[in-house]
Amino acid sequence: xxxxxxxxxxxxxxxxxxxxxxxxxxxxxxxxxxxxxxxxxxxxxxxxxxxxxxxxxxxxxxxxxxxxxxxxxxxxxxxxxxxxxxxxxxxxxxxxx
Numbered sequence: 001x002x003x004x005x006x007x008x009x010x011x012x013x014x015x016x017x018x019x020x021x022x023x024x025x026x027x028x029x030x031x032x033x034x035x036x037x038x039x040x041x042x043x044x045x046x047x048x049x050x051x052x053x054x055x056x057x058x059x060x061x062x063x064x065x066x067x068x069x070x071x072x073x074x075x076x077x078x079x080x081x082x083x084x085x086x087x088x089x090x091x092x093x094x095x096x097x
Contacts, residue, residue, distance in 0.1 A: 034083070042094075055096035066090040 047054045065071040066089065075086040 052096045059093050059096065062093075063090050 045058050047058070065074075072088045075088060079086055
């Protein structure tokens, strides 16, 4: 509610971090995306502890996205033209045990 009261909506780049593509393009020539990693945080998908079947299904779906080019297309859609070079190889999973 607070974000909406401030004129911000969920799902936009201003919820967490600025969207480098949009930010750099809006300020043409003022900013450069330098492609220097600033974090090594990991992302995850929440599921019930011990739910190996769901964990393996999620890992398989993410792997397929990278292998069939879907991930590369989405990364290009959102970050193409910014100078940012996102990784397009299958990520290393931590396992489902």
